[in-house]
Amino acid sequence: MDAKVSSRADCPDNILDQIKRLEELFTVETEQLKAITKHFVDELNQGLTVEGGDIPMVPTWCMGKPKGDETGTFLAIDMGGTNLRICEINLPEAAGAFEITQSKYRLPEELKSGEANELWDYVAHSIEKFVKQNHDIDELGQLPLGFTFSYPVSQESIDHGVLQRWTKGFNVKGVEGEDVVPQFEAALAKRKLPIKLTALVNDTTGTLIASAYTNPEVQIGCIFGTGCNAAYMDKCGNIPKIAHLNLDPEIPMAINCEWGAFDNQHKVLPRTSYDIIIDKASPRPGQQTFEKMVAGLYLGEIFRLTLVDLHEHPDCLMFKDQAITKLSQPYGLDASFLSKIEVDPFENLDETAELFHSTLDIKPSRHELELIRRLAELIGTRAARLTACGIAAICTKQNWTTAHVGADGSVFTHYPHFKARQAQALKEILDWPANQGKGAGDPIEVVAAEDGSGVGAALIAALTIKRVQDGNVAGIKNVDGVRAAAGIA
Numbered sequence: 001m002d003a004k005v006s007s008r009a010d011c012p013d014n015i016l017d018q019i020k021r022l023e024e025l026f027t028v029e030t031e032q033l034k035a036i037t038k039h040f041v042d043e044l045n046q047g048l049t050v051e052g053g054d055i056p057m058v059p060t061w062c063m064g065k066p067k068g069d070e071t072g073t074f075l076a077i078d079m080g081g082t083n084l085r086i087c088e089i090n091l092p093e094a095a096g097a098f099e100i101t102q103s104k105y106r107l108p109e110e111l112k113s114g115e116a117n118e119l120w121d122y123v124a125h126s127i128e129k130f131v132k133q134n135h136d137i138d139e140l141g142q143l144p145l146g147f148t149f150s151y152p153v154s155q156e157s158i159d160h161g162v163l164q165r166w167t168k169g170f171n172v173k174g175v176e177g178e179d180v181v182p183q184f185e186a187a188l189a190k191r192k193l194p195i196k197l198t199a200l201v202n203d204t205t206g207t208l209i210a211s212a213y214t215n216p217e218v219q220i221g222c223i224f225g226t227g228c229n230a231a232y233m234d235k236c237g238n239i240p241k242i243a244h245l246n247l248d249p250e251i252p253m254a255i256n257c258e259w260g261a262f263d264n265q266h267k268v269l270p271r272t273s274y275d276i277i278i279d280k281a282s283p284r285p286g287q288q289t290f291e292k293m294v295a296g297l298y299l300g301e302i303f304r305l306t307l308v309d310l311h312e313h314p315d316c317l318m319f320k321d322q323a324i325t326k327l328s329q330p331y332g333l334d335a336s337f338l339s340k341i342e343v344d345p346f347e348n349l350d351e352t353a354e355l356f357h358s359t360l361d362i363k364p365s366r367h368e369l370e371l372i373r374r375l376a377e378l379i380g381t382r383a384a385r386l387t388a389c390g391i392a393a394i395c396t397k398q399n400w401t402t403a404h405v406g407a408d409g410s411v412f413t414h415y416p417h418f419k420a421r422q423a424q425a426l427k428e429i430l431d432w433p434a435n436q437g438k439g440a441g442d443p444i445e446v447v448a449a450e451d452g453s454g455v456g457a458a459l460i461a462a463l464t465i466k467r468v469q470d471g472n473v474a475g476i477k478n479v480d481g482v483r484a485a486a487g488i489a
């Protein structure tokens with residue numbers, strides 16, 4: 001499936017040697033995938049124990065899948081890694097149906113490493129603009145809100161959460177170790193917005209629930225985007241760390257794995273020197289080892305560091321006598337740069353040449369272009385194959401031989417061949433027969449998800465309201481607040 005380097009025969013030895021070296025560095029063979037998956041299962045289990053482990057395995061207090069009879073109007077906001085999205089969602093009577101109005105705002109870069117109050121004020125201001133555009137605020141009663149906050153938070157209830165640590169390059173002061181909900185609500189209160197946070201949701205949990213709403217076979221929700229993570233439905237009885245709460249062991253509970261933290265002890269992942277540099281230079285070294293090898297935020301940087309290394313090699317193996325000023329800019333290339341290289345349809349990699357010229361002021365030779373293309377393929381393939389280990393690990397742990405996985409995120413949606421490479425790796429890990437591993441119809445099939453951070457967050461807010469109505473209030477802190485938001489007496 002991957003394009004082969006077309007002209008190896010006449011490729012100069014040094015470039016050829018480098019391509020070989022990169023292939024060895026970035027290729028993860030079947031046996032390695034299997035060993036990684038085995039260790040992944042152990043870490044998932046460890047995360048559920050009282051002692052815990054590196055993978056947080058957060059019980060989310062989202063207890064059950066939607067039945068299709070959820071109704072009402074909800075606000076949903078999504079503070080992901082890149083954008084702030086605000087939606088109003090109407091769930092009508094018809095099962096599986098929804099209507100959505102939304103606005104998207106680019107999250108200003110400086111907010112990601114600023115002060116907490118600036119971040120929350122920006123979010124509240126954006127919500128205010130959105131609500132005023134769509135409503136007369138004075139006539140609006142309370143609106144329940146599902147807040148998709150996609151970072152590891154410890155949740156003792158569905159409507160609160162303490163940020164364990166920022167991920168995805170965020171470094172906002174004054175939030176880690178704090179409950180994010182009072183901070184957020186204070187910013188809403190300043191603007192007198194008639195909105196009540198009903199559910200604090202991870203994007204993976206939202207994806208799981210939104211996908212299960214339209215496809216009951218979905219057991220796992222995954223995000224392959226700026227960050228990478230998964231959530232799945234377990235039973236309360238399988239979660240030793242909440243055994244003291246004496247919940248009915250058969251009741252389902254969505255677990256936000258936060259699997260980006262897999263192998264923080266560096267036992268099995270085949271890290272390259274480039275992965276190590278990325279980690280050391282990040283705001284949280286030592287954290288999110290797995291995520292830093294597979295997520296969209298990092299793919300361009302892995303690629304860039306590799307090329308800079310080849311340029312700086314004592315024999316200057318790439319871009320000799322050319323200035324690499326632009327290429328030297330940390331995080332100057334994102335995953336879409338690799339996507340463009342991978343889709344270049346021309347044998348002579350004409351589009352890639354043009355891309356390097358226009359973006360980086362570099363004119364690669366024909367053989368350098370071949371290396372560039374191969375490197376993009378290797379980095380994209382490694383990411384897809386490693387993510388398959390996470391999916392296979394959850395399914396193995398749960399003894400699921402068949403399942404649908406609802407997936408979303410920029411890498412899943414836009415990165416060329418990602419799905420096919422992931423399906424192929426699942427086949428290798430799980431020893432499926434030769435005619436499988438193609439995606440559609442596989443025993444474990446990764447399917448495009450419904451809108452998790454919009455519809456998913458609204459559904460989780462609706463499920464929470466339903467639980468309050470039914471008197472099943474385990475893991476809901478502000479029961480009166482939920483009642484008020486939903487207009488329940």
Ligand code: GLC
Nearest residue numbers: 150151167223227228229260
């Ligand atoms: C990071 C976050 C996690 C989120 C994922 C995908 O891993 O820690 O909460 O689900 O990115 O956005």
